[in-house]
Amino acid sequence: MRKASMAEETPYVPRLAIGLVHYPVRDSKQKTVATNITNFDIHDIARAATVFGVEKYYIIHPMKEQLMFVDRVLDHWRTGQGSKFNPMRKTALGNVKAVESVEKAFEDWNVPEALTIATTARTEWAKHKYSFAELRNEMHVAKKPVFMLFGTGFGLTEDLIRSSSGVLESIRGAPPKDYRHLSVRSAVSICLDRVMGPW
Secondary structure (H helix, E strand, C coil): CCCCCHHHHCCCCCCEEEEEECCCEECCCCCEECCCCCHHHHHHHHHHHHHCCCCEEEEECCCHHHHHHHHHHHHHHHCCHHHHHCHHHHHHHHHEEEECCHHHHHHHHCCCCCEEEEECCCHHHCCCEECHHHHHHHHHCCCCCEEEEEECCCCECHHHHHHCCEEECCCCCCCCCCCCCCCHHHHHHHHHHHHHCCC
């Protein structure tokens, strides 16, 4: 019986990083604002990122106080009492990093050939519109790394969307209402499952 080669034994794992953008994002009047970081977004998105093999989860905010809040949460669960209380949470938070800008996140991940994919309902600002199937093919077949951006508030700014490689199709609700107002945590989990899930 022929022995399998190392190449056959090790399947390709797509490269993906995600950024939760708290600035620059829009408010209800379409003004550029910064939103507050929530404890739920740190923990829940980190767990989804770990489940679906995300290399790095960046929490992006320009204010030092907000970044310090993230660092305190991470320290508690990585090295403090939380690490002993819940080792699984420690594992999930291992690849989380707080940075002050989208540019700093790109620089830290240091994968210049990566596609930058924005998630938004404002597809008229996009250079290219990716379906989930098309992006999955780019990642799994064409082997292109991807940095995926998720907005808070009322979504990513026009400039940030236009500067991205493209946007991902929006998650549609069940007919007839097509209700689409998901929390960012839910949206991240659905998107990650569709592009990285084993199906």
